Amino acid sequence: MMKNPAPWSKRPKRFGIKPLLFALLWLAGSFCFLVDGVVDAKEDVFANDGLHDPQGPSFGELQRPDEAFVGFPTDTVGNKVRWVKALRDGAINPRTNIVPETKIKILDMDLILGNTGDNAFVLFPHRAHTEWLDCANCHPEPFKEKYGTSGIKMGAILEGKFCGKCHGAVAFPLTECARCHSVKPDTFRGKFGVQPVAKH
Amino acid sequence: MFNPLQNTNRRISPSVLFLVAVTFLLPASSGMAEYADVVLNRHAEAEGVRPVIYPHWFHRIRFRCKVCHHELGFEMKVGANDITMAAILDGKFCGMCHNEETAWGLEHCHRCHSGLPGLKTGIRGGDKAGGPGDY
Incomplete structure (x- = not known):
């Protein structure tokens, strides 16, 4: 048993400040991903689709679906x-x-x-x-x-x-x-x- | 001693809810083939060229399904058409349109032979196409 119980032992807080800080950090990280994702999408959907070879000589000539589908x-x-x-x-x-x-x-x-x-x-x-x-x-x-x-x-x-x-x-x-x-x-x-x- | 498991009056922390919400708001991972893209690599890499990527979406903007799957005779099953460059040069399959009349000609090798090395023949799809089917 503790001799000097901490203040929170009498009236235990459900959650301290740590989860909140963690959440904020998480949000900051997610935001980076979000911005990154949007920029990537605007740059080129073929660049990293696991299908097209960016080294291909005609890579730049191919129409991209996001361009083609505008207005559909x-x-x-x-x-x-x-x-x-x-x-x-x-x-x-x-x-x-x-x-x-x-x-x-x-x-x-x-x-x-x-x-x-x-x-x-x-x-x-x-x-x-x-x-x-x-x-x-x-x-x-x-x-x-x-x-x-x-x-x-x-x-x-x-x-x-x-x-x-x-x-x-x-x-x-x-x-x-x-x-x-x-x-x-x-x-x-x-x-x-x-x-x-x-x-x- | 404080033991969170003994706290009978717990509710879900707003922070936890926030975390869950943020996680679900994360953008879906990029790097997906467009729905119904077909990879053709039965002969391509063995012959020293990149695998072919056939985009269904590109063609259906310009032609109805029946043009290729009825007039041109493409079977609706990956692997069911033995498409060789010799046949295409002979005016069959892709060569029925890619002849500088209906569409650009066969000198633009790399527009079709545009895939990453090592791709397997099959139908792809970034969105829910990966079912158990024998497409």
Whole structure:
């Protein structure tokens, strides 16, 4: 036992000044990182991306994504660009074909896919997909054209099959569940498959 | 003796809260590939040139997916296309556009062969692309 207990032993302070000082020091350190990060980003996103070789003779000629995406509708994931919206709003106007004979087919038809377990049903918009892709990219592989015959499973999608061929690799990633699982089962009274009226 | 573990009236210190907040406000680490960048290095380094970096984002600003994945015949799976420089020079794959007509020509080797030595073939992505998929 202590003979002369320190003043704080009677009424122990929960926390002294030390944690506060530590926090301030931490903040100062973080601020340096923050400033450093911002400056780096403005300087060059390719300089330290673990991909491009700054010694490459054409390193300086390459367009940087942060320059290219200026004015595009923003997203929170992927390229941080809402590509479908960018196309519809006219922020971009990518070519549909380079071979003059290629037929451009846009299909405005929604599907609702049931059998989604505890999740919301899936609304699949053909229009958004055919604005970018040709029918043959998805049909007959990996998706058969008749509703309910392809055996789509979420596990397979997560392994890069079906929707996962693009979503999670180049289109918005599979972390965005609700963008596909968007139809609440408790309010849906229609039939699965092709929807009578397109909803946009 | 003061033992913080015996202090039953503890609350979370504002300093600790502050620390936690500051930690989460730290900027995400830089040094990430752009989402859907593809590294092609099956032949490149073995042939003495840098690996190829194919930026999906750059191309989709200018072309819809179907131009390359339908008209040009690129399979939608890394490794499924045996892209050789000979085939490109022959007007296949990249060579369908990179011919000084649709896009700049093949004399600009280093615009594509721009990767760091030792990169492995595969699809990259700075943001959530690194899932378990067999892309």
